[in-house]
Amino acid sequence: MKMHRIPAHVFNLDYTLRCGQVFRWQKRGGEWMGVVKDSVISVKQKGDVLVAKSNLAAEEIVSYFRLEDDMENIYKHIGKDKLMKKVIAKYRGLRLIRQDPWECLVSYVCSRNAPIKKIKSVIFNLSKNFGNVIKSDGHIEYTFPEPDMVAEATLDKLGICGFRYGKKQAREILEIAKLVGGNNFDLERLKKYSYLDAKEELMTLRGVGHKVADCVLLFSLDKLEAFPIDVHIRRFMRREYFQDENISDDKIRELAREYFGKYAGYAQEYLFYHERSGGEK
DNA sequence: TCCCAGGTAACAT
């Protein structure tokens, strides 16, 4: 275990890990514990320094938390109006996380029409049943299973993870695991594609629609213009930008990408957290 | 009992 002290300006660890983009981090006594790339990592924030205990290299931690993103520049792009500026000020320092594409894909396929608590339990069960055990400081953690480890599972064994739509979703996960594990679907390659081309590829997978595709693109494939539309964002956008009109997701997506521009995804995550927190303050 | 939850695919206009 190495100890890292990483400079982190315009960064808020709590907002970043609490806003709902990741599902496997837990806060225990002032420290956040997570599993990144087969290693346990614990992090805490001391002012403008991110203190991390991990076997990961410092660069990997910087990349994971997207500490290279120039937040002031991003705020300049997405701070289009009074409301947006207010939300930015409220959650200043919230950063997108650069997740592993495979874990991100599975997580959001399982997320559909489910409360976040449910998603967390499904992801935990997948890790516990199919991932590897890691022991650290007396705690037992699990890696997120590789595609092959899921692909070899039976429908019944997958089923005990408690998917939202039962065997229907277990079948989707199995099918995706076989494609990704068998090198018939290269997630990493999508990073080189344009946003729209990568999205089209992702949506050929059964179980992946606009929302899941946009989440995977935004949270793991560096497509910061992606603007995932879920129930919360839909409600927010209709209320704040369309006078409560029952506008379609296509229209919302069109407006959001045009209005917020190449960092629309950052705007989305701030608004998502804001709306889900009830917009208080 | 009804409504909601980080939706998608199949089906109907």
Next chain:
DNA sequence: ATGTTACATGGG
């Protein structure tokens, strides 16, 4: 091309 519905389930 756009609108509607089945799917499946624990919690408020």
